Amino acid sequence: MNSLTNPVPLLQDLIRIDTTNPPGDEIACVEYLIDRFAHRDDLDIKVLGPSRDRANLIVRFPGRGVAPPLLLHGHSDVVPVTGQDWRHPPFEARLVDGEVWGRGSVDMKGGLAMMVSSLARLHEAGQRPAGDVVLAVVADEEHGSIAGARWLTREHPELFSGIRYAVGEEGGAGIELGGQRFHPIVVAEKRACWFRVTLRGPGGHASRLAPPQTPMRQLGHLLTALSGVRLPRHLGPAAHRMLTELAGHLPDPLAGRLRSLRDDDSDAPPVGLPEDQALQIDSLLRNTVNPTVVRAGDKINVVPGEITVDLDGRILPGDHTRDEFVSELRALIGPEPPLELLVEGFAVDQSRIPEPEFGGFYETLADITRKADADAAPLPMMSPASTDAGFFAQLGIRCYGWLPMKVPAGSPYRTLLHRADERIPVEALEFGTQCMTALLRDYR
Numbered sequence: 203m204n205s206l207t208n209p210v211p212l213l214q215d216l217i218r219i220d221t222t223n224p225p226g227d228e229i230a231c232v233e234y235l236i237d238r239f240a241h242r243d244d245l246d247i248k249v250l251g252p253s254r255d256r257a258n259l260i261v262r263f264p265g266r267g268v269a270p271p272l273l274l275h276g277h278s279d280v281v282p283v284t285g286q287d288w289r290h291p292p293f294e295a296r297l298v299d300g301e302v303w304g305r306g307s308v309d310m311k312g313g314l315a316m317m318v319s320s321l322a323r324l325h326e327a328g329q330r331p332a333g334d335v336v337l338a339v340v341a342d343e344e345h346g347s348i349a350g351a352r353w354l355t356r357e358h359p360e361l362f363s364g365i366r367y368a369v370g371e372e373g374g375a376g377i378e379l380g381g382q383r384f385h386p387i388v389v390a391e392k393r394a395c396w397f398r399v400t401l402r403g404p405g406g407h408a409s410r411l412a413p414p415q416t417p418m419r420q421l422g423h424l425l426t427a428l429s430g431v432r433l434p435r436h437l438g439p440a441a442h443r444m445l446t447e448l449a450g451h452l453p454d455p456l457a458g459r460l461r462s463l464r465d466d467d468s469d470a471p472p473v474g475l476p477e478d479q480a481l482q483i484d485s486l487l488r489n490t491v492n493p494t495v496v497r498a499g500d501k502i503n504v505v506p507g508e509i510t511v512d513l514d515g516r517i518l519p520g521d522h523t524r525d526e527f528v529s530e531l532r533a534l535i536g537p538e539p540p541l542e543l544l545v546e547g548f549a550v551d552q553s554r555i556p557e558p559e560f561g562g563f564y565e566t567l568a569d570i571t572r573k574a575d576a577d578a579a580p581l582p583m584m585s586p587a588s589t590d591a592g593f594f595a596q597l598g599i600r601c602y603g604w605l606p607m608k609v610p611a612g613s614p615y616r617t618l619l620h621r622a623d624e625r626i627p628v629e630a631l632e633f634g635t636q637c638m639t640a641l642l643r644d645y646r
């Protein structure tokens with residue numbers, strides 16, 4: 203039985219292949235998929251990567267040749283489960299009460315399963331999409347894409363030549379406000395900009411008074427300066443359109459609050475919105491930073507002489523540069539200590555990502571979601587997270603984050619990305635697969 207049309211068993215298999223990154227080992231996932239495609243002789247299959255275990259899979263499905271090729275991209279790696287307390291084991295992919303449990307069920311092996319199943323459904327129906335479909339199953343998305351989309355787009359841009367549009371994950375951009383459900387269509391993304399700060403100073407035996415400038419004390423200052431801060435406001439076109447459409451679908455006073463958030467330059471924190479949504483929307487109006495990893499001493503009787511702190515920074519799309527971001531951080535922490543750049547998402551040469559496009563392809567995505575779920579509104583969004591879309595965008599491809607899931611209002615699924623108990627309803631998987639199949643049939 204080689205049918206891939208049912209995304210549920212496919213997703214279960216994918217979850218059981220542990221691709222926790224680091225180290226990734228995405229080759230296991232790639233080999234599994236190649237095996238599942240083996241019965242088709244009409245596919246062009248390539249495996250490429252900087253090393254054998256960090257493999258990317260590129261499969262070209264033939265179309266009718268009346269439209270440019272379409273890119274569907276998804277990552278096969280997942281984030282670790284260390285320190286998380288799961289109700290069901292994260293790599294067993296148990297089906298419990300209509301939900302598939304496991305790491306990657308939403309982010310984004312579920313999305314991969316939707317893509318693969320929709321391609322299989324079209325094939326079984328004897329249909330072909332308007333153009334070739336290039337399925338890119340990429341490595342390393344959760345750790346800077348160095349072995350994945352970044353490597354592929356630099357080393358093998360020819361694989362993507364002629365592609366005009368791409369669909370990938372939405373990076374958890376979904377939002378729900380005032381009881382109204384929305385289907386996010388991500389048209390712009392922030393990019394990661396990760397730094398390491400090394401604090402050095404006098405250490406020594408912990409049985410005596412410590413001198414004033416220990417790294418521990420510096421750490422206190424640094425964390426205080428950078429935790430929960432709102433960097434300066436920069437309202438861009440994607441956030442502007444998103445706030446406008448959100449307001450258009452919601453009643454007052456919510457609508458009015460969203461409009462004033464859009465129009466009021468005073469940059470007061472959002473009021474009258476639930477905290478989660480307020481934080482999410484506020485994050486789209488500015489660069490953000492969060493200290494996430496602290497490495498300090500490991501002996502209770504030694505004052506450490508060196509502490510490192512990793513900072514997860516996110517930069518707005520458009521013209522916003524790393525230099526601008528660094529000066530915003532410097533305004534808070536002063537001229538010291540040095541900020542060592544660990545990873546900068548896609549704009550390595552500080553090149554610009556194009557402004558969002560709301561043309562025909564966007565409308566096709568919006569129409570499909572409207573028809574599939576009349577009670578929810580499609581919503582153009584900027585994602586606070588960065589996905590691989592930015593790399594493909596640098597090849598001139600217009601990228602959209604679109605993995606539709608129909609889930610009840612108030613359900614936790616989108617907020618479980620990277621957390622314990624990540625899971626996806628079977629119904630949501632089926633809904634997404636149907637939408638994706640409609641896209642393969644409808645896109646021009």
Ligand SMILES: [Zn+2]
Pocket residue numbers: 277309310343371373
């Ligand atoms: Zn993801």
